[in-house]
Amino acid sequence: MREEFQAELQEISDLLVSMAEAARIALRRATGALLKADREAGELVLVSDAEIDALYRTVEEKVSDLLARQAPVASDLRMAITALHVASGLERMGDLADHVAKTALRRHPSPAAPAELRDVFDEMAQVADRMIAKVIEVLRTPNAETAAELDGDDDAMDDLHSKLFRILLGKDWPYGAETAIDGALLGRFYERYADHAVNAGRRVVYHVTGVNPAG
């Protein structure tokens, strides 16, 4: 029974890693669509979003099934609840990558991000990629320290978000409202992606320490 339970938890954990890897590749591709007007990459994001959604449903079913059959307690129960929350966040990260890709595709073949914004989006994408890499690491080997590092990364993301707004709201912004709106929404998508990575990290801290970090 115990062995079977551990095997099932491992299977759920592997699914979360698959979701996180897919969410990582999705944002990389979406950024490619945004910064390199790579249409094919953008279209692949839309496909992988559906795959991430399907993985999410599988995780939910497996966790419900596990709770119903095995009635875990203590750290096993925390692990199961953590899995539900993390899966929900990863599903949203897939959605956010999808929003970035759709914004890029809507403007294709024109670039959705004008020259003035490319560096800041490139940096935001790099920070986001570093963060999801840490989420994957933590999912493979729960580690409160790596999870806690995500807060520092999120500060870097917030700084970039502020920088983006300084450019958008600068007196010398040469584009119209539409490009400013796209820029602001794209910034929000990257920033929310990072927030979900932080939350996933916090959930792992909860799993390791039992202290509920919600809110």
Place this chain on the structure above:
Amino acid sequence: MREEFQAELQEISDLLVSMAEAARIALRRATGALLKADREAGELVLVSDAEIDALYRTVEEKVSDLLARQAPVASDLRMAITALHVASGLERMGDLADHVAKTALRRHPSPAAPAELRDVFDEMAQVADRMIAKVIEVLRTPNAETAAELDGDDDAMDDLHSKLFRILLGKDWPYGAETAIDGALLGRFYERYADHAVNAGRRVVYHVTGVNPAG
């Protein structure tokens, strides 16, 4: 045991209703801050967001505790998992009301929404209010039909969101990038609030029917 379990589920359900009522009042106040430059209303939203976060932590603790002690199965287990998801969505709705309020307060005493956008935000707020009212109703008495109505309301919200963008992107938009960005982000906050209401409704359908609507 069974009676105790039902009493605890009822207590969790009551907490969800409290969260939903707080999220409803929060968005009403935030809209007041936005459309009537009501500073006091806006500041109250910031306070209630902290209260909603505290309620969320309480729900999570109670559900974990319930799962650990009672090991529910079947519809009882579904109810507990539903509660976790719904609480997470309601917490986000509180955050989104908070974002609306902060956007309004940042511009105070100037109105954050120019005359051209007031009607559409007023309508978005009304649709959102109708939706959270249905979520409260469904939390009190789970009802798949009322929950399903939320999809129609969400279509109305999407139409308003499109209308907002037509105004923002119209050739005769008389304001600069900053007001356009605020308008677009505010629109997104209302629209996401509505999405979370739909998800809460779907979760209740899941609870009633056992069919997982995730994704």
